[in-house]
Amino acid sequence: MFEWGVSIMPTPDQDWRNTTLGTRVRVALWLRDEVRVGNAFSKADLRAAIAGAEQVDRRMRDLRPAGWVIRTNLDKPSLWPEQLYLEKIGAPVWERTYRGAGLRQISAKTRRDVYARDQHMCRRCGVGAAEAYPDEPGSTARLTLGHVNPHAEGNTSHAEDLITECARCNELVRNLTGVQMDSAQVWERVKVLPSRQKQELLEWMTADVRPLRPVERAWGMYRQLPAALRDQMASDLRSLLES
Numbered sequence: 001m002f003e004w005g006v007s008i009m010p011t012p013d014q015d016w017r018n019t020t021l022g023t024r025v026r027v028a029l030w031l032r033d034e035v036r037v038g039n040a041f042s043k044a045d046l047r048a049a050i051a052g053a054e055q056v057d058r059r060m061r062d063l064r065p066a067g068w069v070i071r072t073n074l075d076k077p078s079l080w081p082e083q084l085y086l087e088k089i090g091a092p093v094w095e096r097t098y099r100g101a102g103l104r105q106i107s108a109k110t111r112r113d114v115y116a117r118d119q120h121m122c123r124r125c126g127v128g129a130a131e132a133y134p135d136e137p138g139s140t141a142r143l144t145l146g147h148v149n150p151h152a153e154g155n156t157s158h159a160e161d162l163i164t165e166c167a168r169c170n171e172l173v174r175n176l177t178g179v180q181m182d183s184a185q186v187w188e189r190v191k192v193l194p195s196r197q198k199q200e201l202l203e204w205m206t207a208d209v210r211p212l213r214p215v216e217r218a219w220g221m222y223r224q225l226p227a228a229l230r231d232q233m234a235s236d237l238r239s240l241l242e243s
């Protein structure tokens with residue numbers, strides 16, 4: 001028996017196996033043709049399919065701002081921690097006119113403005129540019145930009161949708177799978193705070209941002225000064241306090 005057309009080979013420009021296509025396009029085509037809407041897959045499946053490409057997970061996440069809905073077990077508790085679920089296909093990024101759909105192109109000016117507005121500090125954990133993380137002595141925090149709500153649809157590259165984040169928080173916030181922090185562990189810390197600080201923490205939680213106090217704003221600005229001017233300012237402040 002001869003079987004006709006059991007599997008129709010896609011044209012090369014719509015074949016996820018075509019290594020000359022961009023990684024984001026290949027991931028999109030693989031999801032469309034192999035996973036198909038309404039099915040679960042794992043990161044391991046994705047990495048195995050698009051083997052050898054750089055940053056496959058990140059390219060998959062880059063589909064979200066193009067309207068693709070990919071759920072994790074955080075949004076869909078029926079999934080296993082390593083599983084993802086293709087709920088909706090968004091912009092057809094394999095088509096030339098949609099190649100750049102949802103890709104954020106943040107202008108140099110916006111980037112500068114957001115950093116300045118946020119006083120060159122990570123708005124999620126408070127670390128400043130080039131400072132060490134309190135729990136990681138000797139580390140050096142690197143600042144980057146993230147979205148206020150990275151998992152929302154329709155994020156823009158305008159300043160009001162952007163927030164200064166350190167690379168560590170950015171990765172935590174953007175990461176689709178895996179809960180990095182143990183809730184019981186966090187609660188242990190929260191429980192022992194004095195009640196005033198509990199109250200303060202609740203305010204930050206409600207606002208979903210830690211507002212910068214004037215002293216922190218001043219610190220952030222001070223940190224942007226060259227070393228010689230910082231030394232000068234420290235000595236000026238010392239004299240001011242001693243006078």
Ligand SMILES: [Zn+2]
Pocket residue numbers: 122123124125126127165166167168169170
């Ligand atoms: Zn941070």
